[in-house]
Each structure stands twice: as structure tokens, then as C-alpha cells.
Amino acid sequence: MLCFVALFVFGALSVFSAKYRPLAARAFDCAARKITLRPCQTGLDDEIRAASIAGIMRISPPAAAFANRHFEALSVIFTLIFFASMIVALQGIANFAVYGNCNGPEGGFCIYSGLQNPAFLKTPKTSEGIVAGNLSSGITVVEFGCYICPYTKEAEEGVQRLLENYASRVAFVYKPFPLAAHKNSFEAAIAASCAGEEGKYWEYRKMLFANQSWFAQEGERAFKQAARKLNLTGFDRCYDERLVENKINATLQEGKECGIYGTPTFFVNGKAFVGQRAAEEAEAEIRRLLAEGRA
Amino acid sequence: MDAAKIRQDFPALQKSKAIYFDNACTTLKPKQVIEAQRIYYEELAGCAGRSSHSIAKKTTERFEESRRKVAKFIGCLENEVVWTKNATEALNLAVRSFDYSKRRKIVTTRLEHHSLLLPIMEMRRKEGLEIGFLPLGADGALDEEKAADAIDSKTALVAIHCATNTTGLRCPVEKIAKIAHERGAAVLVDGAQAVPHFKIDFRKMGADFLAFSGHKMLGPTGIGCLIGKADALENLETFLVGGETVEQVDIERAVFLPPPKKFEAGIQNYAGAIGMAAACEYLAKIGMENVERHEQRLAERLLEAIASVPGSTLYGAKTHKGRCALASFNIKSIKPHQVALMCDSLSGIALRSGVFCAQPAMSLLGAPQGAVRASLYIYNTEEEIGIFGETLEKISKIA
Numbered sequence A: 001m002l003c004f005v006a007l008f009v010f011g012a013l014s015v016f017s018a019k020y021r022p023l024a025a026r027a028f029d030c031a032a033r034k035i036t037l038r039p040c041q042t043g044l045d046d047e048i049r050a051a052s053i054a055g056i057m058r059i060s061p062p063a064a065a066f067a068n069r070h071f072e073a074l075s076v077i078f079t080l081i082f083f084a085s086m087i088v089a090l091q092g093i094a095n096f097a098v099y100g101n102c103n104g105p106e107g108g109f110c111i112y113s114g115l116q117n118p119a120f121l122k123t124p125k126t127s128e129g130i131v132a133g134n135l136s137s138g139i140t141v142v143e144f145g146c147y148i149c150p151y152t153k154e155a156e157e158g159v160q161r162l163l164e165n166y167a168s169r170v171a172f173v174y175k176p177f178p179l180a181a182h183k184n185s186f187e188a189a190i191a192a193s194c195a196g197e198e199g200k201y202w203e204y205r206k207m208l209f210a211n212q213s214w215f216a217q218e219g220e221r222a223f224k225q226a227a228r229k230l231n232l233t234g235f236d237r238c239y240d241e242r243l244v245e246n247k248i249n250a251t252l253q254e255g256k257e258c259g260i261y262g263t264p265t266f267f268v269n270g271k272a273f274v275g276q277r278a279a280e281e282a283e284a285e286i287r288r289l290l291a292e293g294r295a
Numbered sequence B: 001m002d003a004a005k006i007r008q009d010f011p012a013l014q015k016s017k018a019i020y021f022d023n024a025c026t027t028l029k030p031k032q033v034i035e036a037q038r039i040y041y042e043e044l045a046g047c048a049g050r051s052s053h054s055i056a057k058k059t060t061e062r063f064e065e066s067r068r069k070v071a072k073f074i075g076c077l078e079n080e081v082v083w084t085k086n087a088t089e090a091l092n093l094a095v096r097s098f099d100y101s102k103r104r105k106i107v108t109t110r111l112e113h114h115s116l117l118l119p120i121m122e123m124r125r126k127e128g129l130e131i132g133f134l135p136l137g138a139d140g141a142l143d144e145e146k147a148a149d150a151i152d153s154k155t156a157l158v159a160i161h162c163a164t165n166t167t168g169l170r171c172p173v174e175k176i177a178k179i180a181h182e183r184g185a186a187v188l189v190d191g192a193q194a195v196p197h198f199k200i201d202f203r204k205m206g207a208d209f210l211a212f213s214g215h216k217m218l219g220p221t222g223i224g225c226l227i228g229k230a231d232a233l234e235n236l237e238t239f240l241v242g243g244e245t246v247e248q249v250d251i252e253r254a255v256f257l258p259p260p261k262k263f264e265a266g267i268q269n270y271a272g273a274i275g276m277a278a279a280c281e282y283l284a285k286i287g288m289e290n291v292e293r294h295e296q297r298l299a300e301r302l303l304e305a306i307a308s309v310p311g312s313t314l315y316g317a318k319t320h321k322g323r324c325a326l327a328s329f330n331i332k333s334i335k336p337h338q339v340a341l342m343c344d345s346l347s348g349i350a351l352r353s354g355v356f357c358a359q360p361a362m363s364l365l366g367a368p369q370g371a372v373r374a375s376l377y378i379y380n381t382e383e384e385i386g387i388f389g390e391t392l393e394k395i396s397k398i399a
């Protein structure tokens, strides 16, 4: 039984390292033959069994006795668990590739996030996006965000404070990066930009975050209703004909090129911060730069 | 004899804390043997016999001196030592080159190592020879009374172990040789497991041929001997032929050299021979009677240790008398490989498990699925047996 697991594990490892190839070959032998009498050679299964029982014995002799007496049953259970968790892990990888999170669109804790590191992100090169603050300052803050993403919403308070406190000393660029995992996120980006066409971007943005889940649920109807509250006359046409779609696609593409793997992501003069607490971290970086006299 | 002092000669024991109980497979090497080999590679490194420059002369001298040393150790004449690769080659040489033109039967036992059994079975397959077996008791002991009946007037060769690698028990080869000679049969003794552990004198043993390996007696791998009485060697057919085996060759006919050269084809394992001679000297200095006494004591402790493990089964006779410090056993229904691997993993004890290249022997002894074997030597101690016993005790509790 264990030979099959061994074959799988060593087989996979031997793709990457020649060191495991002889072990994989032995595992294959063992799995393929399944012979009971091996007069002149120890099988891999014997070795695995002896090593694991000896290992358990060092911790607890009674546990070793138990494991040895029920070895066959335990190895069947172990094998099943192994392949089941293998399937879950593969599913997670697939989700991660599609949604950027191993749990799929619902999000939640994802072990693979550990593979992602802000240090590997590339700094965006253009000032494409919604611009605010002092453009001639020496500090540029870029935010990649998604209006329907709960983390972007959580960071919004920090963004507002940042704009309030440092408007005269930093340039701020917001780059819409709608995540496919969130319903209506692309439409929300279009709606906000359409509002921006009539000079009401920040007001519309505030409404989006304030009722995020309602917008996500209702979509078009909600977007248009919000526009009417702000008396935006060209909104419906802008929204229906997707006049600003190119802009959204441009920042989305740029974000992909930078390697953005989650929103919000902030860059402060090229240094990246990702996640719920990113706005505060970005602000701390701004303070540090200002103290250094970079502005 | 002081095992603690002897241990200091063995670099492998200095480098690791392992408990080496696999001496029936091969032994560790003392620095004297390693040094002797080094001398060949660094200071001689020529070929013996054929070239006449001074390096070659020195090589020839050392090589032939090594032959003399081995001859002295085993109690034969210098030209009665044929160098071979190992005991297996020596056994093949004797069995396959023996003259079966008048008598067409080989008598042996079911306890033999494959290295002797298979050449005999090959002679049956290829030459149609008959095989006879000496009667054995269930514990593997030879029934001396009935042995006489098994050796008849058709028997050309009696091929038998001196000590087995499965039980470590010695067989009364002197008596068998006497009976065989009375019936006009020659005697080949597999001494692989006896020469390293007992005081053996080829002349006293009375056999015609004796085979053994260097590596099981502190010597290098790749060297062994076939000792043969001068006339017995004379009567053997050629085996491997080639460079150095001939007096002269024209295309019609080759005239072979007298033994032992007749059997030593091609460049020889000079370093191995020099190393093996050093091993013989090393053992002679300790004294083989001291080796025997030390092993008797270890054998007694070893059997006690195994017997005290609940559910242990010892294979072969239960006596430590006439036995080298070797024992094969099983513990309850735990697979022998598992016991051996766990001993290694828990206490760093090197054991052998399986059927020890003697499958019919293990079946006869009642362990067709194999067993665990502990085989000790001059550097092993009673303290090590203590750890071994404790480890087995622990392992016995898992089943």
C-alpha cells in the first residue's frame, strides 16, 4: 500500500531531482510486483515500515506496538488521506490560479498566499488612473483596488485619512483593478470612472464603498440609481456604451504586469504593501520618507 | 585477547559508533591491511611475473611473499595456494574443473551456501552429474553414522562446508574427509565461514581442496584462495585461461604452467593478495586459538541474549560449542527485514536479514521466509551484545 504513496511522492520528486530517481524506481518495483517473499533483498515497504515503527517507538513504545499491529489498516487510511488531501491541494492550486485564492470566489485563509511576496511586485510605470494630491511632489502613492473587494473597502478609511493629511505633499494615483472573483466588480469600475467624467468620482466612490454588498448584488440598477442621486446626466450613456472601458482595461493590464495578486496593493515610491493593513503601512512609509526629507 | 585494544586498529570503528554484527557478510579492515594495500599502489604498482624491470621485480617478490604468508597461515605449501577473486570463484574452480570421467556423483549437504550449491547444480544441469546429500538432523547437525552410507563408490567429490553461514556451527570435516578418502572420493571444503574464526590446519583437516575469501577475515575484497594438495591441483582441468597461465603457445597447442599459475589468468589482484597476507599476519599475531576462545564467549552471550527475548526462535543447534559467534533467529511473527532495519534505526546495529544466500538451508532449518542474523568477530564485545539484547527486547513488544 505504502509503495503506491512512495511511488507517487518519489515519482514527483524525481522530476525535479535525480537524487530521488533510484527511490522512485524501487517504489515502482515494489508497487508493481507486490511480491511477498524477497529472499535476498529488503523491499522499500519493509524499510518504510521499520523506519516509521522505530520512529514511533522512540516517542512511545506502546504506540509503536499499536501502529505495528494495525500497520496494514493504518497504511490504507494514510493512503486515502494522502490522496484526498492531494486532491484538495490541487483544487486549491486551480482556484488560486483562477481567483487568486485557494478557496475560490469566497476567499478566506489561503496557504499559497505565503508564496506571494510584495517584494516580488514590479512598480507601475504610468500615472494612468484617478489622480489626486500634489503631482509635483517627490512622493507618489499608487493604489490598485477593487470597489467590490472587502479588503479595499477596509483600507478606504486609511486612504481618506492619507489624502486629508498629505494632499499637499504626495501624489496619489488610484488604479482600478477589478477582481474577477467579485461579482460586478468590473461594472463598478466603469460606473466610478463614468462619474469621474462628470467630476463626481470621489463622491461616487464613497457611495460604492458605503454600500458595497448592495452594489455587488444589484449591479446596473444600483449603479444607475446612485448616479441619479448625484445628478449625473451623461452617466447612463457612459455606462451603457462602456465609454471608459479602455481605461479600466489599461490599469487592469498594468496591474497584471506588475504581478498584483490581491487588492488593495499600495506602492509608495515603488515600495509595495498588500492587504487589509496596507493603507496604514503606506502611511507609515510616507511619514518615514517625509522625515528623511524626501518631499 | 583485548577487544578494546583491537578496536583501535579499525578506522571504521573509530569513525562510527555503529555496532557491526554483519561479519559473516564481510568484516571490517584493520589499518595494517589498509596500509599494506597502500604500499602496493604507492610504492610498487607494477605487474608481477611478466616484466623484468625493478618495479616489476619488487611486485613479484611481494606477491609471492604474500602467497607464502597465506600458506603458512593455513598450513600448506606455497605452490598449493591459488589466488582467486573470492571463495565463490575458488569453489567454482574446484567443482567445475574436477575430473568426473570415472565417477559421476557429487555429495554435499543442504546447508551449503549458494556459492557452492549452484556450481554443483550447474554440473548436474550441464554434465548430467548426480547429486547426493549427506543426512542432516532438523537442527542442521550432520549425522556422522549415516554420512558413511551417502558416500559411495560412484562419488567423485564430497563438497561440504566447514562452518555454515546460517548457524555458525562447525561440521566434522576431518571425519568426513577420512570416510571420503576411504571410498576413493576427493574432498572440497568451503572454508569461507571457518578459516576466519577457527584455527584451521589444511594438512590436519585432510581435505583435498579448501576455499576461502580474504574479505571475511579482515582482508580486502576481491581476493580469495583455493588451497589444493599439489596432486589434486595437478588433476584439475583448466578454468580461466589467458596471460600467465601458459608455458608456451603455438597456434596448434598450448602448454600450461603447473599449478598454481595454471589457474591464475591475467593480471592478478596484487594489492588484494598483499592485503590478504597482512590480514593473515594480523590474525596469526592475535593467535587463532585466542580468536576461537573470544568467539566462544561471545557465542554463549549471544545465544543467552536471544533466548531471553520473549517469542524468539533460534535456528540450528542451541549450543555455543563448536560455533563461531553467529546466530540466526526470528522474533515472533515480525518480518526479519523489519527486525534488522529497526535494530539499525534504534541502536545502530548492523545485522543481516533474509535467507543469507542459502535458501535451501534456511528452508531446512525451518525459516523459509528468512531470518535475522547476528555475526560477531574479534572486535565485538559483550557490552555490544547487551545493547543488542535490550533492543530486541523492545522490538519484541511490538508484536
Ligand SMILES: Cc1ncc(COP(=O)(O)O)c(C=O)c1O
Residues within 6 Å of the ligand: B024, B025, B086, B087, B088, B089, B113, B115, B116, B161, B163, B164, B165, B190, B192, B193, B213, B215, B357
Ligand atoms: C559459507 C560461505 N561460503 C561461501 C561464501 C561466498 O563468499 P564470497 O562471497 O566471498 O565468494 C560465503 C559468503 O557469504 C559463505 O558464508
